[in-house]
Amino acid sequence: MTRRILLSHLGLILLVLLALEVPFGLFYARSELSSFSHTAHQGAMTLAEVCEEKMERGIAGDLPDLARAYGRRTGSRVLVTDHRGVVLTDTAALAYVGRNLSAEPDISTALRHRPFVGSRSSPSAGGNVLFATVPGGSDAVVPCVVRTVYMLSPLKAKIHAAWLTLGFIGVAVLAAVSLIGFALARSITRPVRALELATAQLADGRLTDPPATDHGPLELRRLAASFTATATRLQHLLREQQAFASDVSHQLRTPLTAVRLRLENFEPHLAPCAQDSLDKALGELERLSLMVQGLLALARLENSAIRPEPVDLDIVVADRAAIWTAFADEQQVGITVSGARAVRVWGAPGALEQIIDNLLSNALRASPPGTVITLAVVDAPGQGEHTTPEAELHVIDQGPGMTRAERLRAFDRFWRAAGADHDGTGLGLPMVRQLARASGGEVTLEAAPGGGLDAVVRLRCAESRTHRERPGTSANVDRAGRRADHRGTAVNGSLEGALRREH
Structure with a gap:
C-alpha cells in the first residue's frame, strides 16, 4: 500500500x-x-x-x-x-x-x-x-x-544547458517529493499495517497487540477503535463460550454417570420381562453420553484456533490400521493399507487419528463379514486455484454404500441414513469435516467402484521426508500394539484430548 x-x-x-x-x-x-x-x-x-x-x-x-x-x-x-x-x-x-x-x-x-x-x-x-x-x-x-x-x-x-537545469530541478523536486510522500504514505499505512497484524492475531484466536488509536488519519483512528472494541467483545464471547463448554462437560458427565449407576442397580430387582427395557435405556443413555461428548468436542473445535503441523500421513494410517485390525477381525472384516509412501501433510494435532478412527468406525458398521476395508494414500495435484500438491486418503468399504442425496446430507449434524443402526450419534462425519478443515483440507464421500463407499480426505502436502521409519517396521508394529489397548480412548476421546493439549 x-x-x-x-x-x-x-x-x-x-x-x-x-x-x-x-x-x-x-x-x-x-x-x-x-x-x-x-x-x-x-x-x-x-x-x-x-x-x-x-x-x-x-x-x-x-x-x-x-x-x-x-x-x-x-x-x-x-x-x-x-x-x-x-x-x-x-x-x-x-x-x-x-x-x-x-x-x-x-x-x-x-x-x-x-x-x-x-x-x-x-x-x-x-x-x-x-x-x-x-x-x-x-x-x-x-x-x-x-x-x-x-x-x-x-x-x-545555451538552450541545452537550460534544459539540463530544468531536468536537475525536476529531479530535485521529485527527490524532495519522494521523501515527503514516503513519510506521508508511512503515516497513512502504519495504522493499516497495525490493523492487519491485529486481524491476523485475532484470526489465530488471541489479540495480543491491539492497534493504536492515536496515530494516523482520523478515519483510521476511528476504525482502529471500532476494531479493538469488536475484537475485545469477540474474545470475551469466545472465552465465555469455552468456559460454558467446559462447565457443561463437567456438569453433564456427573449426572449421566449417576443415572447409569442407578439404572444398573435396578437390574437385580427387575422382573425378567423388564430386562429388555433396562438394556435399551442403558443403550440410549450411552448414546446420549457419546452425543454430549461429540457436541462438546465440536464446540471446542469450532471455538479454538488450531495451527496445522506437518504429520507423517502414511505412519498415522499404518498405526490406526494396526489398532483397528483386531476389532475388524472380530467382525470377519479385513483392513489393508496401500498407496504412496513418505507423505507428509499438514494436520491439526490429533486430527488425522480422529478422522481415520471415525471413518473406520463407520466403515466397520457398514461392512458385511468377508469384505475388506482399504486405506489408500494417493498423491494428487492441487485443485482449483491451489497449486500446492495435495495428498488424498481413501477409506473404501464394500458395504451397501449411499445414494447421491445421502452422501450430500451425511455431514449434517445428527443425520443418519435410513436403516442405519441406532448406536451412532450422527456427529462422526461432521466432526471429520471440521477436523479436515481445521487441517486446511476437505473431506467428501464418493461411490466406490463395485459398490460401497469411498471417503476421500484431501490434505495439503508439507515438505518431504528424507530419513524416517517406514510404516510396517517392527518399531511401528510395536507402537501400534501398545496403542491398541487404548481403543476406547482413541475412538471416543482423541479429539477432546487433542483440544485439551491445544489449550
Missing part, C-alpha cells in the same frame, strides 16, 4: 512537472532564438547603414576593415555586395570577392528592398547557421547589401 500511494503521488508530481517544464523549455528555446534573430537583424541593419554612408562618401575601401571589426565584435561572418549583388568584401573567404551572388535567395530578396532572416544547415561551417541579409538605404536602387552569418551552436548549447 505504501508503494502504491508513493507511486501515485510521484506520478502526479511528474505529470505536473512535465506540464510546467516542457512548455517552459520550449518557450525559452523559441524566445532565445527569436531574440538572437532580432539582434542579428538589428545589427545587420546598422552595419548596412554605415556601409551605405561610406559608399556615398566614396570611401568604399574602408568596408573590409569595417566588416572585420564588426565580425570580431559579434562573432559573425560579414559579406557586403554592391547594388548588382557583386561581393565587395567577405570576412570568411576572400575568394568570394568579385563574385555575383544576386541569384541567391537572400541577396535577391534584399536587392528588392526586403530583409531576409533565416537559418539553414551549412556543411562548410560545421552545423546550422543563422543569417540576416538586409538592404542598405531606402532609395529606389539599393546601393549595397549586408549579410551577417552566425553559428547557432552557442545558442543551442
Whole structure:
C-alpha cells in the first residue's frame, strides 16, 4: 500500500512537472532564438547603414576593415555586395570577392528592398547557421547589401544547458517529493499495517497487540477503535463460550454417570420381562453420553484456533490400521493399507487419528463379514486455484454404500441414513469435516467402484521426508500394539484430548 500511494503521488508530481517544464523549455528555446534573430537583424541593419554612408562618401575601401571589426565584435561572418549583388568584401573567404551572388535567395530578396532572416544547415561551417541579409538605404536602387552569418551552436548549447537545469530541478523536486510522500504514505499505512497484524492475531484466536488509536488519519483512528472494541467483545464471547463448554462437560458427565449407576442397580430387582427395557435405556443413555461428548468436542473445535503441523500421513494410517485390525477381525472384516509412501501433510494435532478412527468406525458398521476395508494414500495435484500438491486418503468399504442425496446430507449434524443402526450419534462425519478443515483440507464421500463407499480426505502436502521409519517396521508394529489397548480412548476421546493439549 505504501508503494502504491508513493507511486501515485510521484506520478502526479511528474505529470505536473512535465506540464510546467516542457512548455517552459520550449518557450525559452523559441524566445532565445527569436531574440538572437532580432539582434542579428538589428545589427545587420546598422552595419548596412554605415556601409551605405561610406559608399556615398566614396570611401568604399574602408568596408573590409569595417566588416572585420564588426565580425570580431559579434562573432559573425560579414559579406557586403554592391547594388548588382557583386561581393565587395567577405570576412570568411576572400575568394568570394568579385563574385555575383544576386541569384541567391537572400541577396535577391534584399536587392528588392526586403530583409531576409533565416537559418539553414551549412556543411562548410560545421552545423546550422543563422543569417540576416538586409538592404542598405531606402532609395529606389539599393546601393549595397549586408549579410551577417552566425553559428547557432552557442545558442543551442545555451538552450541545452537550460534544459539540463530544468531536468536537475525536476529531479530535485521529485527527490524532495519522494521523501515527503514516503513519510506521508508511512503515516497513512502504519495504522493499516497495525490493523492487519491485529486481524491476523485475532484470526489465530488471541489479540495480543491491539492497534493504536492515536496515530494516523482520523478515519483510521476511528476504525482502529471500532476494531479493538469488536475484537475485545469477540474474545470475551469466545472465552465465555469455552468456559460454558467446559462447565457443561463437567456438569453433564456427573449426572449421566449417576443415572447409569442407578439404572444398573435396578437390574437385580427387575422382573425378567423388564430386562429388555433396562438394556435399551442403558443403550440410549450411552448414546446420549457419546452425543454430549461429540457436541462438546465440536464446540471446542469450532471455538479454538488450531495451527496445522506437518504429520507423517502414511505412519498415522499404518498405526490406526494396526489398532483397528483386531476389532475388524472380530467382525470377519479385513483392513489393508496401500498407496504412496513418505507423505507428509499438514494436520491439526490429533486430527488425522480422529478422522481415520471415525471413518473406520463407520466403515466397520457398514461392512458385511468377508469384505475388506482399504486405506489408500494417493498423491494428487492441487485443485482449483491451489497449486500446492495435495495428498488424498481413501477409506473404501464394500458395504451397501449411499445414494447421491445421502452422501450430500451425511455431514449434517445428527443425520443418519435410513436403516442405519441406532448406536451412532450422527456427529462422526461432521466432526471429520471440521477436523479436515481445521487441517486446511476437505473431506467428501464418493461411490466406490463395485459398490460401497469411498471417503476421500484431501490434505495439503508439507515438505518431504528424507530419513524416517517406514510404516510396517517392527518399531511401528510395536507402537501400534501398545496403542491398541487404548481403543476406547482413541475412538471416543482423541479429539477432546487433542483440544485439551491445544489449550
